[in-house]
Amino acid sequence: MVSQGSSPSLLEALSSDFLACKICLEQLRAPKTLPCLHTYCQGCLAQLADGGHLRCPECRETVPVPPAGVAAFKTNFFVNGLLDLVRARAGGDLRAGKPACALCPLVGGAGTGGPATARCLDCADDLCQACADGHRCTRQTHTHQVVDLVGYRAGWYDEEARERQAAQCPQHPGEALRFLCQPCSQLLCRECRLDPHLDHPCLPLAEAVRARRPGLEDLLAGVDNSLAELEAARMVEKEALARLREQAARVGTQVEEVTEGVLRALLAQKQEVLGQLRAHVEAAEEAARERLGELESREQVARAAAAFARRVLSLGREAEILSLEGAIAQRLRQLQGCPWMPGPAPCLLPRLELHPGLLDKNCPLLRLSFDEPQLQKDSGKDEAGSQGGDEAQSRTQDGAKFERQGGIQPQSRDGAYTPKEDRVQTPQEDGAQTPKEDRAQTPQEDGAQTPKEGRAQTPLEDEGAQTPRGSRSNKKRKFKGRLKSISREPSPAPGLNLEGSGLLPRPIFSCSFPTRMPGDKRSPRITGLCPFGPREILVADEQNRALKRFSLSGDYRGTVPVPEGCSPCSVAALQGAVAFSAGARLYLISPDGEVQWRRALSLSQASHAVAAMPSGDRVAVSVSGHVEVYNMEGSLATRFIPGGKANRGLRALVFLTASPQGNFVGSDWQQNSVVVCDGLGQVIGEYRGPGLHGCQPGSVSVDKKGYIFLTLREVNKVVILDPKGSLLGDFLTAYHGLEKPRVTTMVDGRHLVVSLSNGTIHVFRVRPPDS
Numbered sequence: 001m002v003s004q005g006s007s008p009s010l011l012e013a014l015s016s017d018f019l020a021c022k023i024c025l026e027q028l029r030a031p032k033t034l035p036c037l038h039t040y041c042q043g044c045l046a047q048l049a050d051g052g053h054l055r056c057p058e059c060r061e062t063v064p065v066p067p068a069g070v071a072a073f074k075t076n077f078f079v080n081g082l083l084d085l086v087r088a089r090a091g092g093d094l095r096a097g098k099p100a101c102a103l104c105p106l107v108g109g110a111g112t113g114g115p116a117t118a119r120c121l122d123c124a125d126d127l128c129q130a131c132a133d134g135h136r137c138t139r140q141t142h143t144h145q146v147v148d149l150v151g152y153r154a155g156w157y158d159e160e161a162r163e164r165q166a167a168q169c170p171q172h173p174g175e176a177l178r179f180l181c182q183p184c185s186q187l188l189c190r191e192c193r194l195d196p197h198l199d200h201p202c203l204p205l206a207e208a209v210r211a212r213r214p215g216l217e218d219l220l221a222g223v224d225n226s227l228a229e230l231e232a233a234r235m236v237e238k239e240a241l242a243r244l245r246e247q248a249a250r251v252g253t254q255v256e257e258v259t260e261g262v263l264r265a266l267l268a269q270k271q272e273v274l275g276q277l278r279a280h281v282e283a284a285e286e287a288a289r290e291r292l293g294e295l296e297s298r299e300q301v302a303r304a305a306a307a308f309a310r311r312v313l314s315l316g317r318e319a320e321i322l323s324l325e326g327a328i329a330q331r332l333r334q335l336q337g338c339p340w341m342p343g344p345a346p347c348l349l350p351r352l353e354l355h356p357g358l359l360d361k362n363c364p365l366l367r368l369s370f371d372e373p374q375l376q377k378d379s380g381k382d383e384a385g386s387q388g389g390d391e392a393q394s395r396t397q398d399g400a401k402f403e404r405q406g407g408i409q410p411q412s413r414d415g416a417y418t419p420k421e422d423r424v425q426t427p428q429e430d431g432a433q434t435p436k437e438d439r440a441q442t443p444q445e446d447g448a449q450t451p452k453e454g455r456a457q458t459p460l461e462d463e464g465a466q467t468p469r470g471s472r473s474n475k476k477r478k479f480k481g482r483l484k485s486i487s488r489e490p491s492p493a494p495g496l497n498l499e500g501s502g503l504l505p506r507p508i509f510s511c512s513f514p515t516r517m518p519g520d521k522r523s524p525r526i527t528g529l530c531p532f533g534p535r536e537i538l539v540a541d542e543q544n545r546a547l548k549r550f551s552l553s554g555d556y557r558g559t560v561p562v563p564e565g566c567s568p569c570s571v572a573a574l575q576g577a578v579a580f581s582a583g584a585r586l587y588l589i590s591p592d593g594e595v596q597w598r599r600a601l602s603l604s605q606a607s608h609a610v611a612a613m614p615s616g617d618r619v620a621v622s623v624s625g626h627v628e629v630y631n632m633e634g635s636l637a638t639r640f641i642p643g644g645k646a647n648r649g650l651r652a653l654v655f656l657t658a659s660p661q662g663n664f665v666g667s668d669w670q671q672n673s674v675v676v677c678d679g680l681g682q683v684i685g686e687y688r689g690p691g692l693h694g695c696q697p698g699s700v701s702v703d704k705k706g707y708i709f710l711t712l713r714e715v716n717k718v719v720i721l722d723p724k725g726s727l728l729g730d731f732l733t734a735y736h737g738l739e740k741p742r743v744t745t746m747v748d749g750r751h752l753v754v755s756l757s758n759g760t761i762h763v764f765r766v767r768p769p770d771s
Helices: 042-048 077-090 102-109 129-135 149-153 160-166 188-195 205-315 318-337 380-404
Strands: 031-033 039-041 052-054 062-064 117-122 123-125 146-148 180-183 186-188 202-206 506-514 526-531 535-539 546-551 556-560 571-574 577-582 585-589 593-599 610-612 618-623 626-631 636-640 654-657 665-670 671-679 683-687 701-702 708-712 717-721 728-731 741-747 749-756 758-765
Touching: 031 077, 052 749, 062 160, 077 188, 102 636, 117 129, 117 149, 123 160, 146 593, 160 671, 180 205, 202 205, 202 618, 202 636, 205 318, 526 626, 526 749, 546 665, 546 683, 571 610, 577 610, 577 618, 585 618, 610 654, 665 701, 701 741, 708 741, 717 741, 728 749
Parallel strands: 526 571, 526 741
Antiparallel strands: 031 039, 052 062, 117 123, 117 146, 180 186, 180 202, 506 758, 526 535, 535 546, 546 556, 571 577, 577 585, 585 593, 610 618, 618 626, 626 636, 654 665, 665 671, 671 683, 701 708, 708 717, 717 728, 741 749, 749 758
């Protein structure tokens, strides 16, 4: 059945790949159709046949090979007809670049006749103008359709040519297939009809098609219904995946909010407890000082009296001793009768009581519960959104309540943290058995249940949907586990080194966009990022040798031309200029691509990191473990090694950035650390702790307050460090869509731009700690 479309020709409605073999990638030759309806060359199928079977290269279905070989597969007459049409449009004998008339040699002999200008669709012959005019005037051919050869070659008459095409019998060349043998289901020509199929009932092709078309159309309608069902199932699967991602992002935000609430409350309690401790110690010290003064005064009086008595007894004469004996005895009796101590000192020793959830691995402060989604067509998304909003609101209220209550409340003796040393027993423990050493005794050890007030509630508990122990709901399936069983292990908790209120900056997702443009020949490989003007970034695409400009919302704004043959690696924007490294050279170019200067760098380093100084008039570049700073004229302004000359050859700064305070932050792959140094190379801080998860430190960026954002590509994280290089915690994780983050940059001190290995860019707004 030829499709009747709006296209001017049949072949334009077919892709060019339709007539190409998927094995040899050339035009089909002797096309054979497999039971899976995929068509290939007979010769290509013969090469794939192995042991009586072959596997379809496209659908991978295993097909048995007929005993007579691949030649016994059905011939695709439909493809043969299209191939004949293609050959007829492009074939013919050529004379002076034009096809020759097919009838002139029959009349005047070989080598006669002019070029063909027309074609008879019924005879499938090319005709010159004279033969075409005569063809229209003869009795036998006056009904034939003779068309212009140029239009025929252009495909204007493909539909008419297809209607006049007749499938040729493969056994009898020149004979068209006209009949269908019903018992054998085989197409026959007149010669085939007279020999083996003479006694078989046969139908003309048109009549056979009319009889069999309804069955095929019914089957096709059934497949269309199946396709509709598959499409609906695919959409449902995509929607479920989208809901999962949305809910995961929502839960991730809740985890961040609850964790910050717990941290805020814990820090508030820390200040309160430390204040109480200081007040208690100061009061005790003041009382002790008063008692010590009184004791020292009495001690001096007693020592003076005793010394006088000893002198009299050792140096005095008998009369002198006897004359003073009464006064000395009275004073000594007075001193003996006076109480030397004013009673036991009222000094209460402090102790610390901790909630068991802080130390008990079996009692996590955070946990997840997994619910089966409600399958509702209309209100599913709305309910999911409102439920997530209610959970977030409940989470926020719980955090506020948590803060008002003072955070984690101390437990009784059963849950108190009792280190082996360095603490005093609580009053409850006086006369009682000391709990197990070196750990917190959990409530489960005494058969007690952990109170809900002492830990962060889960979303299900916020809604009052608790499931009794030992029972499961038919509609809800709960799995409780530590949060780290879902995501990668969090960064080890450092000492709380938080400024001000102690809160960390938070990410707020802004947008995401690809960097591959229509003119790119390869997939982008982003090796450098930098801010470029107001709310704009410059992207170094090393694979496509381009510096691309994008707005923070993802709008493409063209490129900054680079010298021919340069593959930009790292990039930095200065005042009216752009600096980038490529190979072993440092370039400074204008925004329109004019090279202002270039400097040769060391060949011992594969890539060189470039960073713009806060003043915008100097550029720093890492070269073989040291940092070189150039001014706008290309002169070397300074050069230093982080840590001094003693570290010569011991550092390899692969990533480098400059903070607004004028310090340098670099990722040292030789020391596997993050180093912070001032403009003279004096090391301010260096981190090489377990928070790197054994990974080499990646790209570094610094916000306007000096917080350092470090990329850990292998674990899909961006962690945050304080201005002196101490680890504070995770900033971005896989929950935020990070998949192999590559390089980052900070724009306006408020937007962190992260590029992924697949060329995608994520933009996050950095929420300040005090907001």
